[in-house]
Amino acid sequence: MFIIQDVEDIGMAEKKKINYVRIDMPKQPPYIRRRNFKEVALGYTEEMAVEEASRCLDCKKPFCVEGCPVEIDIPGFIRRIASRDFTGAIKTLKEKNCLPAVCGRVCPQEEQCEIKCILGKKGSPVAIGRLERFAAEWEAAQPHMDLPEIMKSTGKKVLVIGSGPAGITVAGDLILLGHDVTMYEALHVPGGVLTYGIPEFRLPGKVVNQEINYLQQLGIKLRCNYVVGKTKSLDKLLDEYDTAFLGTGAGLPWFMDIPGENLNGVYSANEYLTRVNLMKGFQFPKAYTPVIRHRKVAVVGGGNVAMDCARTALRLGAEEVYIVYRRSQTELPARLEEFENAEEEGVIFHFLTLPEKLIGNENGWLKEMECCKMELGEPDQSGRRRPIRVDHSEFRMEMDACIVAIGNSPNPIIPDTTPGLEISRKGTIVVDETTGKTSIDRVWAGGDIVTGAATVILAMGAGRTAAKAMHKYLTEM
Numbered sequence: 001m002f003i004i005q006d007v008e009d010i011g012m013a014e015k016k017k018i019n020y021v022r023i024d025m026p027k028q029p030p031y032i033r034r035r036n037f038k039e040v041a042l043g044y045t046e047e048m049a050v051e052e053a054s055r056c057l058d059c060k061k062p063f064c065v066e067g068c069p070v071e072i073d074i075p076g077f078i079r080r081i082a083s084r085d086f087t088g089a090i091k092t093l094k095e096k097n098c099l100p101a102v103c104g105r106v107c108p109q110e111e112q113c114e115i116k117c118i119l120g121k122k123g124s125p126v127a128i129g130r131l132e133r134f135a136a137e138w139e140a141a142q143p144h145m146d147l148p149e150i151m152k153s154t155g156k157k158v159l160v161i162g163s164g165p166a167g168i169t170v171a172g173d174l175i176l177l178g179h180d181v182t183m184y185e186a187l188h189v190p191g192g193v194l195t196y197g198i199p200e201f202r203l204p205g206k207v208v209n210q211e212i213n214y215l216q217q218l219g220i221k222l223r224c225n226y227v228v229g230k231t232k233s234l235d236k237l238l239d240e241y242d243t244a245f246l247g248t249g250a251g252l253p254w255f256m257d258i259p260g261e262n263l264n265g266v267y268s269a270n271e272y273l274t275r276v277n278l279m280k281g282f283q284f285p286k287a288y289t290p291v292i293r294h295r296k297v298a299v300v301g302g303g304n305v306a307m308d309c310a311r312t313a314l315r316l317g318a319e320e321v322y323i324v325y326r327r328s329q330t331e332l333p334a335r336l337e338e339f340e341n342a343e344e345e346g347v348i349f350h351f352l353t354l355p356e357k358l359i360g361n362e363n364g365w366l367k368e369m370e371c372c373k374m375e376l377g378e379p380d381q382s383g384r385r386r387p388i389r390v391d392h393s394e395f396r397m398e399m400d401a402c403i404v405a406i407g408n409s410p411n412p413i414i415p416d417t418t419p420g421l422e423i424s425r426k427g428t429i430v431v432d433e434t435t436g437k438t439s440i441d442r443v444w445a446g447g448d449i450v451t452g453a454a455t456v457i458l459a460m461g462a463g464r465t466a467a468k469a470m471h472k473y474l475t476e477m
């Protein structure tokens, strides 16, 4: 038996037989999953969840909570799973997080709560994300879902624009506090990136739907197909509401600005993923939106978005799929789990490689991609080593599709149509960091529209901060 010396409550640690090895989560084998859109990770059974939860030391000073942007009582929900009180576990989770089934799947726990887990010092940290997913799945499988208590109506009306994680969090928090909340969404379905971006094999649409249904059961009203700034301006809508929250995200794709980017067969990651996920192109012709099944596909970029595109292309039947990334594997911004999944499925990685030209055939379709090799220099502003072009290193690869996944800018419609809204040079909305308040009276903002493209949990954390400030304003006005 090992004793962890830096756990404050040494007595408790001594009493507990510490297990440093986490319970694996079953997955579809790579050779099967690379050709289907079903979820890759299959989740814990009750027995697995209880065993994994029993590894938690229930530290008196839980560092894991410090790592969670929405401050979930992590030891509290895990303790309840360990004692088979699954109802209590999901209740504890939902006190701070209205999207546990989503966060359990896509949050970068390895950089947040799990990296702080004391067990990680000598072995593997408690699988907090997997346990969160388990609790949410357990609840979804029950015939009835308990709804939390909603406070007496305040008679105040709240407008939430954008139904991604930031908007959902604001809506979820303020409805419980008794306000009347309406969420406006430009697309025909809610969920933001959770619905149009992250693929079915990582986050099934039915999971997002369940979370949205839950919000609707709490009484949140939803208006889809409504582009604020086009259908009606923010100014005009503010006449009907007491406060507004802008959670409109970062969905404007960047391109490489190289010759040939207008060729057929070249996509932005957003277009490609939207066709496949939101419009269900993978079910064409059963679904109306077609998506071409390319043979050799290059995805440019190294983040989660790039991994999602590459793995989607494989599932659509591509013979060869490459990730082309200008830095090395060490700098890869994607979650380690997603990189490993992509590699297992057969995605080929070209590190230290930069596309410089796309070459088409006589009909305007992509046929080749010209790249050069890179080497790493001194660290740049991001702290990562700067990629430097190696002269005379050009080479060509035959390719019939290229998906550009190098980043996104904030959605510009509301910033462009709202006089007085302060915007940064990068197009993000400027807010007071402690409250999310914008330069406009009665308007708050948060999520990717403020930070630029980031993560689900950071968008939720920003939503929580804004909701607190909006509630204070609404109750003191």
Ligand code: FAD
Pocket: 106, 107, 108, 161, 162, 163, 164, 165, 166, 167, 184, 185, 186, 187, 190, 191, 192, 193, 194, 197, 198, 199, 226, 227, 228, 229, 247, 248, 249, 250, 251, 273, 304, 305, 308, 411, 413, 414, 446, 447, 448, 449, 453, 454, 455, 456, 457, 459
């Ligand atoms: P969004 O989710 O972008 O939602 C904004 C919503 O506002 C959209 O539905 C949009 O249609 C709507 N909208 C925009 N303009 C208007 C308007 N004028 N009127 C009405 N509605 C409007 N993060 C992770 O943590 N883990 C991951 O594994 C991960 N994978 C990702 C994979 C992909 C492919 C992508 C694209 C992103 C991924 N992210 C991941 C990032 C994460 O999804 C985002 O950081 C997060 O969704 C941001 O939330 P948000 O609410 O700010 O914006």
